[in-house]
Amino acid sequence: MTTTTHTETTMSRHAAARMAKADDGIPPLDRVPVVAGGRDIQWVTDTVCAIPEMPATPRAWYVAFAVSSSLTVVFFAMIAYLIATGVGVWGNNSPVFWAWDIVNFVFWVGIGHAGTLISAILYLFRQQWRTSVNRFAEAMTIFAVCCAGIFPAVHVGRVWFIYWLAPVPNNLAMWPNFRSPLLWDVFAVSTYATVSLLFWYMGMVPDLATLRDRAKSRWAQFWYGLGALGWTGSARQWHRYEKAYMLLAALATPLVLSVHTIVSFDFAVSQLPGWHTTIFPPYFVAGAIFSGFAMVVTLMVPARAFFGLKDLVTIGHLETMNKIILATGCMVGYAYAMEFFIAWYGGNPYEGFVFMNRALGPYAWAYWTMVACNVLVPQVFWFKRARTTPWMMVVACVLVNVGMWFERFVITVTSLSRDFLPSSWHYYAPTAVDVLMFLGSFGLFFTLFLLFCRWLPMVAMAEVKAAMPHHGSAPAIHDDEAEPALAGAAG
Amino acid sequence: MTTTASPRETPATPRLVALLAEFDSVDELLSAARRVRDAGYERWDAHAPFPVHGLDDAMAIRPTRLPWLVFVAGVAGCVAALVFQWWTNAIAYPFLISGKPLFSLPANIPVSFEVTILLSAFAAFFGMFALNGLPRWSNPLLRVRRFRQATQSKFFIAIDAADARFSPEATRDWLASLGPAHIDEVRDDGLDAALPKPLVWGALIVAALALVPPVMIAKARVTTGGQPRYHPFFDMDAQPNLRAQQASHLFADGRAARMPVAGTIARGELFDDTALYLGQRRLSAAERQEQAVAEAAADPNQPPADVPPRDGYAWVETLPVPVSERLMLRGQQRFNIYCAPCHGLTGNGEGVVSVRALELQQGTWVPPTSLHAEHVRQQPVGQWFNTITHGVRKMPGYGEQLSAEDRWAVILYMQALQRSQDARPADVPPDVLPQLQNSP
Amino acid sequence: MNDHTTNLLDDSAALNLGELAPRVMRLSAIVCAIALGLALALGLGAGDGMRAFQFAYLQNYCFVLSIALGALFFVVLQHLTRAGWSVVLRRLAEIMAATTAPLLILFLPILLPLLLGSWGLYVWNNPELALHDELIRHKLPYLNAAFFGVRCVLYFGIWGLSARWFLNRSVEQDVARNDRLTMRMQAASAPVMLLFALSVTFASFDWLMSLDPHWFSTIFGVYFFAGCTVGFLASLILAVAALQASGRLTYSITVEHYHDLGKLLFGFVFFWGYIAFSQYLLIWYANIPEETVWYLARQSAGWQFISLALVFGHLLIPFVGLMSRSVRRNKTWLVGWSVFLLAMHWLDLYWLVMPAYSGNQPILGLLDVCCLVGLGSALVGLSAWIASTRLLIPVGDPRLSDSLAFHNV
Secondary structure, X not given: OOOOHHHHOOOOHHHHHHOOOOOOOOOOOOXXXXXXXXXXXXXXXXXXXXXXXXXXXXXXXHHHHHHHHHHHHHHHHHHHHXXXXXXXHOOOEOOEOOOHHHHHHHHHHHHHHHHHHHHHHHHHOOOHHHHHOHHHHHHHHHHHHHHHHHHHHHHOOOHHHHHXXXXXXXOOOOOXXXXXXXXXXXXXXXXXXXXXXXXHHHHHHHHHHHHHHHOOOHHHHHHHHHHXXXXXXXXXXXXXXXXXXXXXXXXXXXXXXXXXHHHHHHHHOOOOOOOOOOOHXXXXXXXXXXXXXXXXXXXXXXXXXXXXXXXXXXXXHHHHHHHHHXXXXXXXXXXXHHHHHHHHHOOOHHHHHHHHHHHHOOOHHHHHHHHHHHHHHHHHHHOHHHHHOHHHHHHHHHHHHHHHHHHHHHHHHHHHHOOOOHHHOOOOOOOHHHHHHHHHHHHHHHHHHHHHHHHOOOOOHHHHHHHOOOOOOOOOOOOOOHHHHHHHHHO | OOOOOOOOOOOOOOEEEEEEEEEXXXXXXXXXXXXXXXXXXXXXXXXXXXXXXXXXXXXXXXXXXXXXXXXXXXXXXXXXXXXXXXXXXXHHOOOOEOOEOOOOHHHHHHHHHHHXXXXXXHHHHHHHHHHOOOOOOOOHXXXXXXXXXXXXXXXXXXXXXXXXXXXXXXXXXXXXXOOOOEEEEEEEOOOOOOOOHHHHHHHHHHHHHHOHHHHHHHHHHHOOOOOOOOOOOHHHOOOOOOOOOOEOOOOOOOEOXXXXXXXXXXXXXXXXXXXXXXXXXXXXXXXXXXXXXXXXXXXXXXXXXXXXXXXXXXXXXXXXXXXXXXXXXXXXXXXXXXXXXXXXXXXXXXXXXXXXXHHOOOOOOOOOXXXXXXXXXXXXXXXXXXXXXXXXXXXXXXXXXXXXXXHHHHHHHHHHXXXXXXXXXXXXXXXXXXXXXXXX | OOHHHHHXXXXXXXXXXXXXXXXXXXXXXXXXXXXXXXXXXXXXXXXXXXXXXXXXXXXXXXXXXXXXXXXXXXXXXXXXXXXOOOHHHHHHHHHHHOOHXXXXXXXXXXXXXXXXXXXXXXXXXXXXXXXXXXXXXXXXXXXXXXXXXXXXXXHHHHHHHHHHHHHHHHHHHHHHOOHHHHHHHHHHHHHHHHHHHHHHHHHHHHHOHHHOOOOOOOOHHHHHHHHHHHHHHHHHHHHHHHHHHOOOOOOOOOHHHHHHHHHHHHHHHHHHHHHHHHHHHHHHHHOOHHHHHHHHHOOOOOHHHHHHHHHHHHHHHHHXXXXXXXXXXXXXXXXXXXXXXXXXXXXXXXXXXHHHOOOOOOOOOHHHHHHHHHHHHHHHHHHHXXXXXXXXXXXXXXXXXXXXXXXXX
């Protein structure tokens, strides 16, 4: 949205003159350009609009859609079976009362966090490269939160009483317990879903207007026009729009922190060793961003190739995201280390046992999968080659998401399976329903995603255009004449 | 809905609403905007496919009030959430959970925070559209074919015909001097101003259908019915578990209920403190020997002066609980409830029940013992405790009504009563002694 | 010629401390010597085996060091994110960060007694106690004087060397104008950030958390780090304002930079509150005695007022106060908030350290003031000393023009 192009994208002339160009054509000190290949704004419009305007849907899309929608059907069939029969169809049993349901919930909510991070936090940090991926990532947020919300909703057992969670007057004259972290979760996740949706839609309004104005058919004109709400790109409207965007970004930033913080409270306010530790809130947030970025990269690499967006979503953008994955991966590693250190330092034998049990007990395979995928795998991103080679980053990112799923599994299941009462220790194993529901949630996610890719603008055109260099803004030129004077000052 | 239908046959001379100048670049737009601003136009606007940096200054757009709206909504959300949580959890439906206060601020912060954010976000989102006058279903600008580029790659300035300085010809000529790529007239033919009929009908039908669930719920809330609540899944009602007193083939004795393992003691029912719960203490070896010697020496025809509770035990002689004013008051209260009706408020055996029974000359009535009788005074407190617990002669046991602590409290109060009926001048505080001595 | 470069040219006569440096250094040395001497005298006079002095000294030392550590974080972060806007501010942060190495000498009054077997400050160093106290015995492999000393050297090694390295590369660039130096600093920033995170965490465990050797919290390092950054940003704003008051950097550092510093300050105030609340809520909710004991000490005997002062003064009031864009763009307001937040950061450290000494009630005394003045002037003097031979702006940085031209939207 912002147009500090002269400070962000233009390289100072004297530096450019002195430096040899790197392999990718971008001088090493220059910022990643928002659009590669010297394209103009009409090219951006044409390229992005070409996808929803495609006269015929590609066959590959149909194939993917058939697979994902079949999985979605499986998902809802499993939910129906679960509701009709009871949560006993899952593998959850004493003492592991929380298992894949919660693991999947936390996994999907975490995936969603990258979208808000890209659209809100990176906006506040003036990271203009984010404009090429933010729409895509925000869509991912919303679809991931949809998948996430289903798991806790059905795990309450009698879903037809789920309205008891909402603070509405009911015939029992009772109110929800606002002191419970599970209720905080209801508020946090629903607020998050709502605000993400508003943010996503608001960002899309100018682009829907573009699609409306380019529409060839009455139907397209009608539906895109309905979504565009009569947007005409008026400067007076842009003024309020930008302010609203900034405010929503400023609100979404603490919101996204709070959501995974509150998810971590579900565990950490308890007294269970392995769950109750004070670093959980920032650790969960870092982990969420970590997995979310990994998912964005995993999806973006094939999407940019398939839809011809390589000049919009450049290797430079992917590289930056991989750097963030590396940074958040290190934060997660830091949290693992702190947990382990304090488990010893605190001297609490139960706490110590839980951590030894994780590393050496019956779930050691899950623990070491987690460590390998979350701490070791992202270390490949220290190498530029790994950061800039699409297949390598996809492999690493898929492994990161495997690791993040296992992280939630390790936290939830290993801590519960061996609690204070050794007589009830139990090795948890999932049932087929558990597995099918998890796979089914991927089906729902990809179904929504495919619909989004096909019918909506996948890249925030207006934001990309605003971030591109325009002749109008005076570029910051480090004037050569100034140099002797400065050199004098330095000497 | 805004539609950009191809221009149709229009009624005669549609009204001119604005003049539209098209520009190719940001630079041209900015310089033209500055000139329009300086020329004193007030009702005009610029259109661009993205927010153009510097255009706010070039058009002298005043900062929007939106931040204030958002701030107010946020504060309202925070206060409302806190008040609501306080009212529901501490007033309307108070219940204790995990030892937390009913209104526990730390635990109320997460929800307050979320509601603050939610309402602020609503204010930012809906406030922006409301201040922008959106959604707008029809706009004559969109009837200009070239204007479709305004959301793609071209820049426009539109001067409203309602502006005081506007004149169709002069303004047009002046606009041409700004160097636009093109100038268009925006005319309002009034054709698309109304919503399409099918859309209106569709919306009405959806709205009417949306009313059905709330109406059904409202009806359910004000009517009663004899049918039980509808249960979608019956296995929640009829669960395959066993209840007490049912038969079961699972166990050899055919009963579903299981007896506890022999020697099981329920929590809080161990009662292993014999002094506290029985008023007895175990004799030491020396004492036992002494007792044996005394028994051997005693005259077998005389009944023993002191009856021991059981072999190897003796009645305790001091209270096994700490004495306090609190205990004394408790004892007084229990005594006046459970003992005084027969034994009298002073313990002299002349309680109202006894007095009445004697008046009625009930033959079977055994008058209660005065607690000041010498043989009662001589008894160890453990024996009193035993009497209170199990009763004696006509007196029933009070072990069920009075807890062990309460029985000891009653005994403490009995001791006080005995003292009060056997007081000496030395017991009276010196400052009230003259008063007593002077009284007749 | 470009407008923004003109700004720098206007400043070119005032790009170093010049004659101010010796004056500041002299004054700081005198104040530092008097204040620390007085503190030592008061400590000897207190007759508690220097415990009062050691606690006051530790608290104020941590306060001063936290500012330097915040500076190091800022420098590394700017390289890590390849930031352009902050270049004009970076040298000031580099100078503050470089004080970590000489500050090691001022840590000796804490380290040496410990190595000599004193346990006035850290009770775990009492060999008697370790015999009876099972928890302390359990922690002895970590909490012992020798290993504590080794770790201190390691921490100061990391901070001192990396701060010096960044400062020297940056100064080298003033003359060399070599962009490769920027690339080297960027490359080094990521591993240095990792080392920084680990060293600050364990330093906070060692110096602050182990004051109560039974208590533990995994988030403690993050909490300390959040405070460091708030303290540093407030100090940087004050340093810039002071330099501008003396006629330096008045053209190169503009309201736009203040605005961004204000935003960062606002953000880190919120971050501190977030971390503090997370720690408090989790311990409050689970209500496990081995954890709540730490907060219990801070919620009774007068400490509850300090706790409340932090809730309001370190979070709620500055959060509302810094929310407005116009406040963040107003130098006077921003300086006012910086002074306030610096005081709150000091109070935060007081709240961390002092309950271990005077569990009965908080007593602010002359000793605290003397230690603060003495160590604070040491930081100012050391900064002036490091700055005396260097420019106040990295004039050779390839992104300098970005920073000079920086404009918030």
